[in-house]
Amino acid sequence: MRTFSLLKGLPVYELASGQKLGEVCDVSISSSGSVVGLLVKKGAFIKKTCQVKVGNVVSFGCDGIMINDQSALESMETEPEYTFEHHQSLAGKxxxxxxxxxxxxxxxxxxxxxxxxxxxxxxxxxxxxxxxxxxxxxxxxxxxxxxxxxxxxxxxxx
CATH class of the missing domain: 2.30.30 (SH3 type barrels.)
Structure with missing residues (x-):
């Protein structure tokens, strides 16, 4: 069991290369109240937000999140139904x-x-x-x- 506050800011690594792909910035939550994926900020100067579905995460470690390869990072065509801190925020509700x-x-x-x-x-x-x-x-x-x-x-x- 994990809290969002423990995930926020954790780096996301690609298992195949050991490359850091970005950092967890939020979670995507469905209207049925389940966590659909992790929102990951990637890029050095121009930050882009991508999503990793929970099913594509290989492991949730104390110091990082592991995914098989960067193809698990999906671009966000539409906003998530809810997030914890950003779009349709649940924090403070x-x-x-x-x-x-x-x-x-x-x-x-x-x-x-x-x-x-x-x-x-x-x-x-x-x-x-x-x-x-x-x-x-x-x-x-x-x-x-x-x-x-x-x-x-x-x-x-x-």
Whole structure:
């Protein structure tokens, strides 16, 4: 299990040559609430964003992401449905339970790397609340309903 914050900024390497192809800058998330791929910034001066589908990642390491070759980097003809930080951003969005309880604001997502399934959400109630109470993690059992104003999840009972 991995969080987006741990992936952000990690280099993406080609296994065949050991060449660094770019760095993870965001994740592409489907409307059904699963991570479809990693958005990778590549290039030295002119940065271009490409996508690596989760199924094309050979391994998620602590210090880098491995793909077989650069053909796994797909150019982005269309914007992803949602991302964590950029287009249709989910970061900072209200998270509500199916029962109508506001759980907090989305700070990070936990997902299973191999399948791209989001299994948990790290929430914040603000800076001072995080210092005194800490951040909370909510586990979800069903895919979320992602809307313009909020994300609605079925919370796993404790």
């Amino acid at each position: 209200k998270l509500l339970s199916k029962e109508g309880e506001q759980l907090g604001l989305l700070e990070d997502v936990y997902f299973m790397e191999e399948m791209g399934t989001i299994v948990g959400y790290e929430l914040t109630d603000g800076f001072f609340s995080d210092i005194t109470n800490g951040k909370r993690v909510v586990k979800s059992i069903d895919p979320p309903a992602i809307g313009k104003d909020a994300i609605i999840v079925t919370v796993k009972s404790r």
